[in-house]
Amino acid sequence: MSAVQTAKDLAANATSSITNLTILISGASGFVAAHVLNAFLQRGYNVRGTVRSDATAEKVMKSHSKYLKQLSFAIVKDVAAPGAFDEAVKDVDGVIHTASPFVMEVENNERDLLDPAVKGTTEILKAIKKNNPAVKRVVITSSFAAIVDISKGNRPGHTYTEADWNPVTWEAAKTGPGGVAYSASKTFAEKAAWDFVEKEKPNFTVATINPPMIYGPIEHGVTDLAHLNTSAADIYRFINGSTKEIPETGFPAWVDVRDVGEAHARAYETAGAAQQRYFITSGNMTYREICDIIREEVLEVAAKVPQSAPGAKDPETYNVSNAKATTELGMTFIPLRQSITDTVRSLLKLEQSVGKQS
Known part of the structure; x- marks a missing residue:
């Protein structure tokens, strides 16, 4: 198998074998996880998702109802608890670990953010090594x-x-603001994975997916627009009348959630992805661009979208490179206009089903 072998190539060679494979996806009810599930289910894999409760499993089954024959669940109430994944990892063929806290403000950075992220990662890796050497x-x-x-x-x-x-x-x-603590939680969780592989030398290899701000359609179970995932809320404020001025773009690098889901599947299937990290990004954007796109593409909300002052300019910022993802995983990326338009359409559809929130 070459280092760059796409899902299409694999499907042509091993369609029947894929239907016999089961992938464990942790944190299956999340915004990103919903699209990771899609990427594997669409290929024909069986998926076992970890969720915190039966009620959460019901939400995932509702959002992925056309794949019920391929879906099963394992209850993991606390991903950081010792032995949390011992049963969940048994008899699966591969593992995708998406579960990690994504919050910017907590009472205690170490207890509520850093430790759960790191321990959640190390616990699932320990469980795989102990209980399923076939992965x-x-x-x-x-x-x-x-x-x-x-x-x-x-x-x-x-x-x-x-x-x-x-x-x-x-x-x-431990003592920094929310953004610093969240960034650190992802940093130390990833480093913990690489340290585990180096020290424990398990039978499995690791690949990491490193997306920036993630936009795109909502496909996980959302029942309250007041509690959207962070990036969906980032867009919703531009169309619900709550934001009157275009804010400064804090993190200009972005990617569509459907590409993030696809990247996980390709990193699992591609032989050359062993022990690699992949920066999954479509490039840079600004909130000014996003607001312009919404006004141009979704006319029914255009009047609510903030506009920038004439002649306003955005500051220069860093660049980002997706060369490794495009070369090694064969990724192509959804453009900003499509991603933002689809995000807004998804939010408007959600408004119709759960009611507006300003």
Whole structure:
């Protein structure tokens, strides 16, 4: 198998074998996880998702109702608890670990963010090594937060790649603001995975997926627009009348969630992805561009979308490179206009089903 072998190639060679394979996807009810599920289910894999309760499993079955014959679930109430994944990993062929807290403000950075992220990663890796030596590939959802050096700000002239690492320290993360603590949680969780592989030398290899800000349609179970996932809420504020001015673009790198899901599947299937990290990004954007796209493409909300002052300019910022993902995984990326339009349409559809929230 070549280092670059797409899902289409694999499907042509092994369609019948894929239907006999089961992939464990942790945190199956999340925004990103919904699209990771799609990527594997559409290929014909069986998927066992970890969720915190039977009620959450019901939500996933509802959102992925056309794949019920391929879906099963394992209850994992606390991903950081010792032995949490011991049963869930048994008899699966591959593991995709998406479960990790995505919150910016907590009471205690170490207890509520850093420890759960790190222990959730190490616990699932320990469980695989202990209970299922047949697993050969584990794909972990990391983040651009583990790549970017927040302390350097916009960093014009620099191009971020997989070679970059967030240099944050544990001590700084314990007492730092929410954004620093979240970025640190992703950094230390990913480093814990690489340290585990180096020290424990398990039968499996690891690949990490490092997306930045993730936009795209909502396909997980959402019942309240007041509690959207972070990136969906980032767009919803532009169409519900709550934001009157275009804010500064804090994190300009972005990607569509459907590409993130696809990248997980390709990283699992591609032989050359062993022990690799992949920066999954479509490039840079600004909130000004996003607002312009919404006004041009979704006319029914155009009047609510904030506009920038005439002649306003955005500051220069860093560049990002997806060369490794395109070369090694064969990725192509959804453009910003399509992603934002689909995101807004998804939010409007959600409004109709659960009621508006301003």
